[in-house]
Amino acid sequence: MARGNFRRDFTPDFDPDCGDSALTSARQDIVIGRWQGLRELLRSTGPDWPVRGHRVRLLAQACASSSTVESWLAAEPHSGDALVLRAATETARAFNVAISAGRGVPIDTRRIDTAVLSCLKAADSYPDDPTPWISLISVARLYPKGVRRQELGRWWDELHGRDPYSVEGHLQVLHYYSSRWHGTHGLMYDFARDAAGVAPSGCPLPVLVQYARVEEFRFALDAAKGQHASMGIGQHWSNDGAVSDVRRTWERWIMGRAANDVAPVELRDLNYLAHAACQAGVHDIAAALFRMLGHRATRAPWVYTGDPDKQFVKWHREVGVRG
Numbered sequence: 001m002a003r004g005n006f007r008r009d010f011t012p013d014f015d016p017d018c019g020d021s022a023l024t025s026a027r028q029d030i031v032i033g034r035w036q037g038l039r040e041l042l043r044s045t046g047p048d049w050p051v052r053g054h055r056v057r058l059l060a061q062a063c064a065s066s067s068t069v070e071s072w073l074a075a076e077p078h079s080g081d082a083l084v085l086r087a088a089t090e091t092a093r094a095f096n097v098a099i100s101a102g103r104g105v106p107i108d109t110r111r112i113d114t115a116v117l118s119c120l121k122a123a124d125s126y127p128d129d130p131t132p133w134i135s136l137i138s139v140a141r142l143y144p145k146g147v148r149r150q151e152l153g154r155w156w157d158e159l160h161g162r163d164p165y166s167v168e169g170h171l172q173v174l175h176y177y178s179s180r181w182h183g184t185h186g187l188m189y190d191f192a193r194d195a196a197g198v199a200p201s202g203c204p205l206p207v208l209v210q211y212a213r214v215e216e217f218r219f220a221l222d223a224a225k226g227q228h229a230s231m232g233i234g235q236h237w238s239n240d241g242a243v244s245d246v247r248r249t250w251e252r253w254i255m256g257r258a259a260n261d262v263a264p265v266e267l268r269d270l271n272y273l274a275h276a277a278c279q280a281g282v283h284d285i286a287a288a289l290f291r292m293l294g295h296r297a298t299r300a301p302w303v304y305t306g307d308p309d310k311q312f313v314k315w316h317r318e319v320g321v322r323g
Contacts, residue, residue, distance in 0.1 A: 014297050018267040029068075038059060038063075038072060041059075057088060093115070094139055106144045112139060116136060156173060170192075179216070201256030206248060209248075217304060237276070245276070270292060291321060
């Protein structure tokens with residue numbers, strides 16, 4: 001097929017809100033210190049746990065460098081939504097401190113304790129919501145030695161009981177069990193495969209295996225001090241197991257989906273599967289995923305293997321997607 005049949009001006013859209021216009025509006029309110037937009041957004045979201053978790057996570061990243069959530073709590077100190085967002089915000093702040101300190105440099109555990117207490121208070125204030133438990137498992141990674149296995153297990157049980165197929169919740173446990181944090185590659189992959197194995201058809205949990213493969217790559221990249229050429233991981237992305245994993249996730253998740261549209265909360269997961277399909281050379285699946293995505297992209301995981309903009313455009317062209 002002639003190269004001219006493909007658009008040369010294809011530009012990916014790295015919208016940080018993944019096309020969630022209501023979230024974009026609320027985040028703009030944070031810039032001017034207006035908390036009412038946050039209240040309206042979370043109230044309207046209700047108990048749609050995947051969407052709520054997606055919105056809280058991205059709102060927290062924006063709130064971390066402002067006092068907007070504290071202003072909300074000053075006005076409504078008993079608001080469950082405000083307490084849930086404050087817990088996620090304290091978690092984001094703790095990670096920002098850790099990132100500034102640099103990998104392997106411990107941070108003041110009082111900062112982590114503050115986030116943990118915020119999460120527990122939020123869980124008490126909104127008992128049905130799995131979101132504070134997701135934040136809790138996430139921030140637990142920052143303790144130099146993690147947390148006791150029984151404690152992590154109890155938190156996981158609380159989360160799982162509220163939302164057994166939470167991708168974000170499973171993802172935080174996967175990170176915790178990874179070699180970059182408090183586990184091993186084997187433990188991480190076992191967790192991902194076990195979760196994928198019990199997921200019903202059309203559930204996105206099988207994509208956890210693709211997240212695990214990225215985690216393993218990031219561990220190797222850290223060990224090589226960012227030098228891709230000296231990593232020595234061979235066929236990491238394209239071995240027979242990686243190829244089989246891509247096809248299995250496609251069949252169990254995408255082929256079982258009832259909806260044709262891609263919701264904002266699914267966008268990152270689809271990008272992980274598209275990235276894996278490209279790297280594994282499974283171009284038929286990659287092309288189908290790019291058609292589902294259109295111009296919509298997330299920086300992760302493309303950023304871990306190069307410039308995300310250039311990679312998305314390159315693979316979009318190489319797998320033969322028109323327009």
